[in-house]
Amino acid sequence: MNETSLTPRWWNPAGRALWVTAVALVLASWWAAATFAPVEAQMGPVQKIVYVHVPSAIVTLIAFGLTFAASIAYLTTKQWRWDAIAASSCELGMVFATVVLISGPLWARSAWNTWWTWEPRLTSFLILWILYAGYHVVRSSIRSASRRTISSVLGIILFVNLPIVWKSVEWWRGSLHPRSVTMTGEMRETLLLSMAAWIVFFAAAMVSRLRLEWIREAALERA
Amino acid sequence: MTYAIVAYVFTAVVWIAYLLWLKGRVARARGE
Numbered sequence: 001m002n003e004t005s006l007t008p009r010w011w012n013p014a015g016r017a018l019w020v021t022a023v024a025l026v027l028a029s030w031w032a033a034a035t036f037a038p039v040e041a042q043m044g045p046v047q048k049i050v051y052v053h054v055p056s057a058i059v060t061l062i063a064f065g066l067t068f069a070a071s072i073a074y075l076t077t078k079q080w081r082w083d084a085i086a087a088s089s090c091e092l093g094m095v096f097a098t099v100v101l102i103s104g105p106l107w108a109r110s111a112w113n114t115w116w117t118w119e120p121r122l123t124s125f126l127i128l129w130i131l132y133a134g135y136h137v138v139r140s141s142i143r144s145a146s147r148r149t150i151s152s153v154l155g156i157i158l159f160v161n162l163p164i165v166w167k168s169v170e171w172w173r174g175s176l177h178p179r180s181v182t183m184t185g186e187m188r189e190t191l192l193l194s195m196a197a198w199i200v201f202f203a204a205a206m207v208s209r210l211r212l213e214w215i216r217e218a219a220l221e222r223a
Numbered sequence: 224m225t226y227a228i229v230a231y232v233f234t235a236v237v238w239i240a241y242l243l244w245l246k247g248r249v250a251r252a253r254g255e
Binding site (some may be wrong): 030045046047048049052053056095098099102103106107109110205208209211212215216219 | 226227229230231233234237238241242245248249252253
């Protein structure tokens with residue numbers, strides 16, 4: 001049993017095609033952010049952080065949402081592939097969440113004159129990051145056969161945080177994040193391009209991260 | 224403008240660091 005016997009024939013070509021598309025789209029979105037999107041009137045050039053901050057936040061929620069769905073699928077079917085998808089998606093969600101937590105304060109320093117404030121969206125997102133980091137700590141600390149089941153249960157429980165982050169600006173007062181933002185013209189087009197770019201990037205990274213799970217599973221089956 | 228550039232550079236650094244770490248783990252898992 002080797003890794004190639006666990007992966008479909010189209011896996012590697014699809015991965016390469018996704019990576020080429022993802023890198024091209026991300027570079028195109030950065031070029032659009034720098035040259036195509038206009039400078040926002042009130043905040044100035046620092047507002048261009050939106051084109052990496054917002055897509056990363058959205059993909060974080062998509063990734064953790066996928067962890068939730070795959071965790072349910074694992075508990076239902078007990079097929080290791082679902083657990084592999086849940087763990088891989090959760091790890092990538094952490095990287096996207098880290099990008100959000102770095103780019104956010106850089107924007108806040110200019111827009112709100114502070115690096116950090118304990119307002120609802122920032123606080124709930126930080127709690128989200130810490131709790132999903134806990135998922136990886138727990139998962140890596142379990143060596144027994146129950147690892148996948150415990151990880152899946154956690155992947156389902158932690159999903160409760162996602163609607164809290166999403167709705168935090170409506171549920172609590174004192175939010176500095178706007179409830180909704182309407183963008184038009186080149187700004188909207190650049191944001192949509194950035195969203196598409198980072199979603200494809202996530203898909204490409206998932207293919208690469210899943211390969212690690214196939215290799216580990218093949219090693220387990222050999223043992 | 225400086226903060227925006229720093230944010231984009233940090234984003235690139237975070238992803239490059241992660242992908243290199245992932246590449247290393249794949250190589251170790253293969254026993255290379």
